[in-house]
Amino acid sequence: xxxxxxxxxxxxxxxxxxxxxxxxxxxxxxxxxxxxxxxxxxxxxxxxxxxxxxxxxxxxxxxxxxxxxxxxxxxxxxxxxxxxxxxxxxxxxxxxxxxxxxxxxxxxxxxxxxxxxxxxxxxxxxxxxxxxxxxxxxxxxxxxxxxxxxxxxxxxxxxxxxxxxxxxxxxxxxxxxxxxxxxxxxx
Amino acid sequence: xxxxxxxxxxxxxxxxxxxxxxxxxxxxxxxxxxxxxxxxxxxxxxxxxxxxxxxxxxxxxxxxxxxxxxxxxxxxxxxxxxxxxxxxxxxxxxxxxxxxxxxxxxxxxxxxxxxxxxxxxxxxxxxxxxxxxxxxxxxxxxxxxxxxxxxxxxxxxxxxxxxxxxxxxxxxxxxxxxxxxxxxxxxxxxxxxxxxxxxxxxxxxxxxx
Numbered sequence: 001x002x003x004x005x006x007x008x009x010x011x012x013x014x015x016x017x018x019x020x021x022x023x024x025x026x027x028x029x030x031x032x033x034x035x036x037x038x039x040x041x042x043x044x045x046x047x048x049x050x051x052x053x054x055x056x057x058x059x060x061x062x063x064x065x066x067x068x069x070x071x072x073x074x075x076x077x078x079x080x081x082x083x084x085x086x087x088x089x090x091x092x093x094x095x096x097x098x099x100x101x102x103x104x105x106x107x108x109x110x111x112x113x114x115x116x117x118x119x120x121x122x123x124x125x126x127x128x129x130x131x132x133x134x135x136x137x138x139x140x141x142x143x144x145x146x147x148x149x150x151x152x153x154x155x156x157x158x159x160x161x162x163x164x165x166x167x168x169x170x171x172x173x174x175x176x177x178x179x180x181x182x183x184x185x186x187x
Numbered sequence: 188x189x190x191x192x193x194x195x196x197x198x199x200x201x202x203x204x205x206x207x208x209x210x211x212x213x214x215x216x217x218x219x220x221x222x223x224x225x226x227x228x229x230x231x232x233x234x235x236x237x238x239x240x241x242x243x244x245x246x247x248x249x250x251x252x253x254x255x256x257x258x259x260x261x262x263x264x265x266x267x268x269x270x271x272x273x274x275x276x277x278x279x280x281x282x283x284x285x286x287x288x289x290x291x292x293x294x295x296x297x298x299x300x301x302x303x304x305x306x307x308x309x310x311x312x313x314x315x316x317x318x319x320x321x322x323x324x325x326x327x328x329x330x331x332x333x334x335x336x337x338x339x340x341x342x343x344x345x346x347x348x349x350x351x352x353x354x355x356x357x358x359x360x361x362x363x364x365x366x367x368x369x370x371x372x373x374x375x376x377x378x379x380x381x382x383x384x385x386x387x388x389x390x391x392x393x394x395x396x
Binding site: 116120161175176177178179180181182 | 188190233234239240242243246
């Protein structure tokens, strides 16, 4: 699908229209930058710095609480963001696979918590900054890591979501048999 | 943890707006037997279940109810877009329009706001699962009532039939979940105690404690 399509759809009179009765985003599809994002993108925000280092008091609070997962994660998070700023993003998938901890369920789940939070936080950020290349790379890298880790977890301990369910005939329905998160004892 | 999937569980493509039908169908969004109450009921009750079959059933049905919530909202939205002011006033949607324009808001067909008092989370698996069976039947009855009104509007009736069918399936699954809980209890008196509070049981046998 053309990446501009979302901006050119006719939304109907009660949809995305301004007070003049015209569709807000109805711009030619050929525009180099998404027309509806133009104003915001024109400000050339060094988005990641703003995003991670300022305006996020909630993160600081949470880190202060010494939650082991969050703490590790935020350390990675900040390092990775730094990486994005100085070099082009790495695409070494094999390295990312190697990074997934194996042989320890708690560590693996902790790792999944970390990369999943990075993925979701980047997802929210990208919703309002859809053309931010560094953020796109950051998202893709962590999403891949997350998928590797989810597959690894499903193979070793049972699936965490339906995307990685692959019960062979010899096993029972692991989805219902494995502990639920509120039972405690997990990362 | 949830991630959103950017699609409807069942497609909705309504081409002709109809304010009257929107008002009726809205009840399955925020009404007494609507989808938001269904979802909140199951996702709240699952913590007090005593076996993982019941936990899985409540989690997965509660999640599907959110998908149904989205289908109902889509129907309401598509039935209310492109309405003229004349249609809004004539159809009786006027009072709703004054407060919400044509935004989607959880209320019953009669205008009563969504209310958590329409469901229980009793902390007793037998009690809760019996409520869930009744809830699925009540929702099915509501969809039957809606179908009598929309039977001549195929593009609305089609997704409503799908939603009705899922109530029947959920009723069956909850019946099985209830049976799985009862199997761990004294068959002579299922109500002898609250299995989650008075006498913790090990379920599936041997998995805990």
